[in-house]
Amino acid sequence: xxxxxxxxxxxxxxxxxxxxxxxxxxxxxxxxxxxxxxxxxxxxxxxxxxxxxxxxxxxxxxxxxxxxxxxxxxxxxxxxxxxxxxxxxxxxxxxxxxxxxxxxxxxxxxxxxxxxxxxxxxxxxxxxxxxxxxxxxxxxxxxxxxxxxxxxxxxxx
Amino acid sequence: xxxxxxxxxxxxxxxxxxxxxxxxxxxxxxxxxxxxxxxxxxxxxxxxxxxxxxxxxxxxxxxxxxxxxxxxxxxxxxxxxxxxxxxxxxxxxxxxxxxxxxxxxxxxxxxxxxxxxxxxxxxxxxxxxxxxxxxxxxxxxxxxxxxxxxxxxxxxxxxxxxxxxxxxxxxxxxxxxxxxxxxxxxxxxxxxxxxxxxxxxxxxxxxxxxxxxxxxxxxxxxxxxxxxxxxxxxxxxxxxxxxxxxxxxxxxxxxxxxxxxxxxxxxxxxxxxxxxxxxxxxxxxxxxxxxxxxxxxxxxxxxxxxxxxxxxxxxxxxxxxxxxxxxxxxxxxxxxxxxxxxxxxxxxxxxxxxxxxxxxxxxxxxxxxxxxxxxxxxxxxxxxxxxxxxxxxxxxxxxxxxxxxxxxxxxxxxxxxxxxxxxxxxxxxxxxxxxxxxxxxxxxxxxxxxxxxxxxxxxxxxxxxxxxxxxxxxxxxxxxxxxxxxxxxxxxxxxxxxxxxxxxxxxxxxxxxxxxxxxxxxxxxxxxxxxxxxxxxxxxxxxxxxxxxxxxxxxxxxxxxxxxxxxxxxxxxxxxxxxxxxxxxxxxxxxxxxxxxxxxxxxxxxxxxxxxxxxxxxxxxxxxxxxxxxxxxxxxxxxxxxxxxxxxxxxxxxxxxxxxxxxxxxxxxxxxxxxxxxxxxxxxxxxxxxxxxxxxxxxxxxxxxxxxxxxxxxxxxxxxxxxxxxxxxxxxxxxxxxxxxxxxxxxxxxxxxxxxxxxxxxxxxxxxxxxxxxxxxxxxxxxxxxxxxxx
Numbered sequence: 001x002x003x004x005x006x007x008x009x010x011x012x013x014x015x016x017x018x019x020x021x022x023x024x025x026x027x028x029x030x031x032x033x034x035x036x037x038x039x040x041x042x043x044x045x046x047x048x049x050x051x052x053x054x055x056x057x058x059x060x061x062x063x064x065x066x067x068x069x070x071x072x073x074x075x076x077x078x079x080x081x082x083x084x085x086x087x088x089x090x091x092x093x094x095x096x097x098x099x100x101x102x103x104x105x106x107x108x109x110x111x112x113x114x115x116x117x118x119x120x121x122x123x124x125x126x127x128x129x130x131x132x133x134x135x136x137x138x139x140x141x142x143x144x145x146x147x148x149x150x151x152x153x154x155x156x157x
Numbered sequence: 158x159x160x161x162x163x164x165x166x167x168x169x170x171x172x173x174x175x176x177x178x179x180x181x182x183x184x185x186x187x188x189x190x191x192x193x194x195x196x197x198x199x200x201x202x203x204x205x206x207x208x209x210x211x212x213x214x215x216x217x218x219x220x221x222x223x224x225x226x227x228x229x230x231x232x233x234x235x236x237x238x239x240x241x242x243x244x245x246x247x248x249x250x251x252x253x254x255x256x257x258x259x260x261x262x263x264x265x266x267x268x269x270x271x272x273x274x275x276x277x278x279x280x281x282x283x284x285x286x287x288x289x290x291x292x293x294x295x296x297x298x299x300x301x302x303x304x305x306x307x308x309x310x311x312x313x314x315x316x317x318x319x320x321x322x323x324x325x326x327x328x329x330x331x332x333x334x335x336x337x338x339x340x341x342x343x344x345x346x347x348x349x350x351x352x353x354x355x356x357x358x359x360x361x362x363x364x365x366x367x368x369x370x371x372x373x374x375x376x377x378x379x380x381x382x383x384x385x386x387x388x389x390x391x392x393x394x395x396x397x398x399x400x401x402x403x404x405x406x407x408x409x410x411x412x413x414x415x416x417x418x419x420x421x422x423x424x425x426x427x428x429x430x431x432x433x434x435x436x437x438x439x440x441x442x443x444x445x446x447x448x449x450x451x452x453x454x455x456x457x458x459x460x461x462x463x464x465x466x467x468x469x470x471x472x473x474x475x476x477x478x479x480x481x482x483x484x485x486x487x488x489x490x491x492x493x494x495x496x497x498x499x500x501x502x503x504x505x506x507x508x509x510x511x512x513x514x515x516x517x518x519x520x521x522x523x524x525x526x527x528x529x530x531x532x533x534x535x536x537x538x539x540x541x542x543x544x545x546x547x548x549x550x551x552x553x554x555x556x557x558x559x560x561x562x563x564x565x566x567x568x569x570x571x572x573x574x575x576x577x578x579x580x581x582x583x584x585x586x587x588x589x590x591x592x593x594x595x596x597x598x599x600x601x602x603x604x605x606x607x608x609x610x611x612x613x614x615x616x617x618x619x620x621x622x623x624x625x626x627x628x629x630x631x632x633x634x635x636x637x638x639x640x641x642x643x644x645x646x647x648x649x650x651x652x653x654x655x656x657x658x659x660x661x662x663x664x665x666x667x668x669x670x671x672x673x674x675x676x677x678x679x680x681x682x683x684x685x686x687x688x689x690x691x692x693x694x695x696x697x698x699x700x701x702x703x704x705x706x707x708x709x710x711x712x713x714x715x716x717x718x719x720x721x722x723x724x725x726x727x728x729x730x731x732x733x734x735x736x737x738x739x740x741x742x743x744x745x746x747x748x749x750x751x752x753x754x755x756x757x758x759x760x761x762x763x764x765x766x767x768x769x770x771x772x773x774x775x776x777x778x779x780x781x782x783x784x785x786x787x788x789x790x791x792x793x794x795x796x797x798x799x800x801x802x803x804x805x806x807x808x809x810x811x812x813x814x815x816x817x818x819x820x821x822x823x824x825x826x827x828x829x830x831x832x833x834x835x836x837x838x839x840x841x842x843x844x845x846x847x848x849x850x851x852x853x854x855x856x857x858x859x860x861x862x863x864x865x866x867x868x869x870x871x872x873x874x875x876x877x878x879x880x881x882x883x884x885x886x887x888x889x890x891x892x893x894x895x896x897x898x899x900x901x902x903x904x905x906x907x908x909x910x911x912x913x914x915x916x917x918x919x920x921x922x923x924x925x926x927x928x929x930x931x932x933x934x935x936x937x938x939x940x941x942x943x944x945x946x947x948x
């Protein structure tokens with residue numbers, strides 16, 4: 001398998017990696033950088049557990065090759081609050097019991113972060129629409145939507 | 158935490174909605190799941206070769222081409238694994254021997270240096286099959302002329318409360334006989350009967366199964382060396398026990414480690430593919446072997462909820478008193494029923510649903526079919542049987558002109574009633590649940606529809622469920638104090654997202670008299686270090702493990718009070734602990750727990766010391782459950798207890814499209830005692846959406862048993878867009894005699910009757926009954942068209 005040297009920024013840190021052509025961005029994050037907060041739920045772009053921000057846009061990292069991230073900026077759940085604290089959305093997910101098994105949580109947080117970046121005051125309908133690609137089997141989504149609304153009303157992602 | 162005493166804290170946390178103990182780890186991405194564990198460069202990868210046929214004889218397996226491939230380390234087949242494995246009925250080969258019984262059954266396991274090599278090599282394993290006629294319908298499968306799946310059924314080991322019928326495909330037959338059903342029909346004013354069909358559905362946890370097996374180089378039957386399985390598990394101890402028996406490994410050398418579980422719903426209970434990783438690792442001792450299910454494998458190669466065909470007939474008198482019920486439940490158990498047999502049994506001893514019916518004839522069968530393995534799923538048989546029962550109750554009420562909620566109040570089980578098995582039901586208040594649920598949707602008032610082509614309807618359904626388990630499943634707990642008076646609670650129960658660790662920490666803190674924030678619950682669960690737990694199933698953890706944790710905390714508290722009382726020259730009876738400080742009601746002396754819980758306290762005048770590291774232990778096991786008579790299902794105590802509840806649904810049907818818009822679900826359960834009220838609400842919300850989603854879900858197969866929709870696009874689960882307009886949760890607290898602070902479980906119950914409550918509301922809206930699941934807009938639209946054409 002041909003490998004490629006790529007450079008990219010992950011959670012604020014510059015990385016240089018040699019990656020095989022067929023390595024997905026998800027595999028690169030989890031297996032090369034040990035950023036295991038990003039989850040593998042289906043490897044088919046169906047569940048959203050692997051959602052990361054690529055240049056600020058939410059993408060399914062299982063559906064992208066690592067080489068496509070060359071020269072770009074990736075944010076994972078580990079990078080949502082780089083100072084070691086919690087982002088307002090992370091705080092709100094905790095305060096609203098929006099977490100159960102936790103496996104969808106990283107992807108949910110990423111999609112919600114992207115939503116609030118582009119639309120700081122979303123309606124309930126807009127929140128649900130923004131999270132439709134992130135499946136959750138535990139919570140029934142109720143608290144997740146509540147948490148995003150609360151974070152928005154407190155003014156930030 | 159530098160000094161826990163200076164942190165904000167919660168006194169006496171039982172009954173308070175304290176924050177989840179695991180939330181911080183989960184929102185930061187630092188919570189470790191099985192796929193996140195690191196095993197270093199020695200890690201090998203496994204891939205299973207699966208059967209393409211629903212039912213076939215294996216004529217030959219050729220692994221030599223696969224073995225020749227560079228990077229392939231081993232190929233394991235059924236010839237390498239001689240014993241079966243199973244929970245209640247030991248009917249399942251770990252890798253198929255001689256015969257395959259469903260599409261997707263593991264036939265061989267390839268171990269290689271990378272996932273890609275394993276996948277490529279798996280395609281080089283060639284298997285020659287001779288196809289056999291297959292069974293897909295459980296009722297047809299139960300007939301004497303059906304093709305036989307398990308000719309050796311009579312030779313399998315089986316638990317003493319499960320009754321297979323060798324020579325047939327019936328792996329369990331539970332009989333319930335009470336009163337005189339035949340005589341009672343003549344006294345009935347109204348009789349309704351129906352046939353109800355439910356398809357196989359899947360748990361669809363967002364985390365697929367992952368298992369990593371490792372045999373230490375020196376692992377053998379001797380005392381040195383371990384065999385370890387790391388996996389996402391609801392049942393680490395049950396898996397250890399089953400593998401120990403099947404593979405002949407001493408329990409003490411077999412270690413199952415389960416980190417956080419990314420959703421279980423029963424699918425990670427018992428044992429499925431995990432044991433394959435262990436037998437594959439045996440071929441490459443010293444190397445861990447990782448086996449991770451693809452989403453397609455998760456659908457067909459782990460386990461599914463059983464299908465059901467139910468024939469049910471129920472009658473009542475003119476005043477609305479239920480008099481008689483006759484029912485046959487045929488559960489489609491799939492290819493292996495090692496766990497599923499107990500679902501049919503549970504459906505048998507609870508076959509009436511939450512109703513007092515004096516004359517009952519019930520037959521509940523688990524039947525082998527050539528489909529994925531039917532096993533535990535949230536509700537364990539109860540969602541399946543309530544689908545029909547709850548629709549018939551509405552039809553009976555309509556026939557005698559009674560309000561369906563009132564009909565249920567009149568007939569539902571009440572504290573100390575002698576129920577169908579002859580046991581007295583422990584305290585429950587189902588009437589209060591019905592009242593609260595119906596009030597919440599303005600029962601009896603009709604609502605304006607939102608458009609002229611839309612119609613509103615309301616429906617109610619009630620439920621019961623007992624923990625379905627062997628008579629004596631145990632729980633154990635250890636409570637250890639640290640120097641700073643923080644506490645580590647060790648249990649073998651797992652947090653699947655339901656909040657078990659939070660609730661256990663609350664109970665430990667309450668019983669010890671320390672703040673909630675001082676308590677940690679040890680994760681991962683590790684059979685080598687954690688105390689015993691049967692399984693995290695049956696909604697039994699709050700109750701059973703809760704009792705063990707409470708006992709362990711009280712044991713630690715007793716040790717502390719003895720030391721301090723000795724130090725003060727007082728009676729322990731006069732002492733108490735609050736907010737981490739021991740005090741005396743008599744002398745008003747105070748002693749903080751810090752340090753003394755490890756180092757003890759000096760005797761008077763420093764003449765030596767008393768005490769030492771405080772370690773409390775506790776256990777709980779129900780000791781009172783009896784066997785039931787094989788012919789009648791009668792006995793003194795069939796189960797430990799029941800949890801009951803009511804759901805009421807307000808929905809709207811678009812008559813142009815058949816689409817269902819669930820406006821509101823009100824859901825109320827008798828929880829005994831709400832240890833953490835908000836966590837109950839989150840279970841109620843998640844359960845209502847899971848229950849609603851399940852009404853639309855089905856695994857589809859073609860006529861040869863090939864699965865048609867094993868992916869999340871063609872098998873849709875509810876998304877954020879599908880959530881009902883409002884979910885109103887509430888609870889009733891009728892304390893359970895042997896529950897910790899009176900508590901009983903509620904995690905599974907919250908989805909049991911959502912589908913039939915919807916069906917009753919759909920009937921209320923459009924006057925059409927649907928006896929088969931799944932529901933769909935298309936089905937409703939076509940039924941509306943047919944109704945229009947007929948009128």
